[in-house]
Amino acid sequence: MQPTATVLVYSDDSSTREQVRLATGRRPAPDVPAVTFVECATPAAVVRELDKGGVDVCVLDGEAVPMGGMGVCRQIKNEVFDCPPVLLLIGRPQDAWLATWSRADAAVTLPVEPVEFAGALASLLRRRAAVSA
Secondary structure, X not given: OOOEEEEEEEOOOHHHHHHHHHHHOOOOOOOOOEEXXXXXXXXXXXXXXXXXXXXXXXXXXXXXXXXXXXXXXXXXXXXXXXXXXXXXXXXXXXXXXXXXXXXXXXXXXXXXXXXXXXXXXXXXXXXXXXXXX
16 A cells, blocks of 8 residues: 555635545544645646646545546546546535536535544545556
């Protein structure tokens, strides 16, 4: 297993990015690598970071402005070769169908609930590691 996993966090709201960091801790589960974060506040920054490579999972805020995480997700799934899995933060459970439309791999509601979030993130990290192996 790799020593660290890189998680890209996109939100225009610094408190949402902080919620993600705090819910993850050093690692979201004992069987996945420790996590380092790359934080982005704009869609352009997300694309730049993905073009650099090395991102294992993206966490996108569906409530971000001016472009929500659902739109960013759909764009990167269509444009980025070997796009990493995406965990989408949605405002309401009823928005899960929009997460599916955006091609997100998983979705959790805001505000971030630490146990639910860590479980979803760990699952995507495991899936990414299995595909890479």
